[in-house]
Amino acid sequence: MSVLVLETVDRIAWLTIHRPEKLNALNAEVLKELDCAFAGLEHDEAVGAVVITGSGEKAFVAGADIGELRELDSASARRQGLAGQAVFERIERMPKPVVAMVNGFALGGGCELALACHIRIASENAKFGLPEVSLGIIPGYGGTQRLPRLVGKGVALDMILSGDMVNVQEALRMGLVSRIFPAAELKAGTEKLARTMLSRGPLALRHALSAVHQGLEMPQEQGLQFEAALFGLLAASEDMKEGMGAFLEKRPAQFKGR
Numbered sequence: 001m002s003v004l005v006l007e008t009v010d011r012i013a014w015l016t017i018h019r020p021e022k023l024n025a026l027n028a029e030v031l032k033e034l035d036c037a038f039a040g041l042e043h044d045e046a047v048g049a050v051v052i053t054g055s056g057e058k059a060f061v062a063g064a065d066i067g068e069l070r071e072l073d074s075a076s077a078r079r080q081g082l083a084g085q086a087v088f089e090r091i092e093r094m095p096k097p098v099v100a101m102v103n104g105f106a107l108g109g110g111c112e113l114a115l116a117c118h119i120r121i122a123s124e125n126a127k128f129g130l131p132e133v134s135l136g137i138i139p140g141y142g143g144t145q146r147l148p149r150l151v152g153k154g155v156a157l158d159m160i161l162s163g164d165m166v167n168v169q170e171a172l173r174m175g176l177v178s179r180i181f182p183a184a185e186l187k188a189g190t191e192k193l194a195r196t197m198l199s200r201g202p203l204a205l206r207h208a209l210s211a212v213h214q215g216l217e218m219p220q221e222q223g224l225q226f227e228a229a230l231f232g233l234l235a236a237s238e239d240m241k242e243g244m245g246a247f248l249e250k251r252p253a254q255f256k257g258r
């Protein structure tokens with residue numbers, strides 16, 4: 001069986017990392033398959049949202065594969081870091097919502113994978129951490145960059161320098177996750193959110209993602225200009241006419257993504 005299972009049901013692509021015997025640790029094969037999967041999903045018109053999760057009930061992803069990491073030398077480690085970063089960058093830049101459905105341990109590369117997703121939803125048993133310093137390394141798939149941007153420098157440095165795990169309540173408090181469900185309700189809760197997003201204007205979702213993602217990389221004044229440009233683009237869309245027409249006619253909108 002493949003290390004990545006992809007199942008698309010009614011416009012939601014469910015991607016499950018499947019190495020349960022290694023707590024879904026990210027080896028080179030998983031990273032390559034994630035990259036291929038996202039390259040396809042980006043242009044797949046049958047898919048409007050993506051959910052990533054881990055196989056089994058214990059782990060989302062327990063990190064990069066330590067057996068593989070141990071073999072790296074300086075040059076190959078740098079290459080590996082850049083390659084992993086590129087895969088996660090592709091995920092972050094997806095023009096449709098990507099949700100991390102965190103069903104257990106999200107450690108090291110697993111936490112970094114969740115950070116690259118647009119939204120993180122977790123089960124009550126989920127645990128987050130960047131334990132790399134306990135292995136004598138630092139996070140290498142974007143953790144030192146995305147975590148401080150998401151939760152602030154002080155809290156990020158606490159996690160990065162201590163290597164300690166945080167439970168889901170702490171993760172919610174710090175803004176690392178936005179919704180929590182009992183394990184048995186995680187999938188239904190995630191699907192409900194995905195279906196809500198799918199009922200919204202697809203062009204609006206795409207532009208909201210780039211306004212936030214690219215805007216965060218700009219000075220605010222430039223970000224505001226960028227927001228106004230995207231707002232202008234949407235005003236010329238069929239989706240805007242449909243969304244506003246549907247509201248005024250008191251009926252559900254039928255968006256076409258145009």
Ligand code: COA
Pocket residue numbers: 021022023025062063064065066067105107108109131132135
């Ligand atoms: N890379 C490779 N293998 C891993 C792994 C990783 N990141 N995380 C877990 N595994 C493997 C274990 O080696 C073990 O394999 P084995 O059965 O062949 O010995 C199997 O997954 C189950 O893990 P185990 O440690 O026995 O489970 P546990 O319930 O006792 O502990 C964790 C769970 C998550 C706390 C523990 O596995 C752990 O600390 N993992 C490493 C986390 C980490 O440092 N990640 C960052 C890597 S950069």
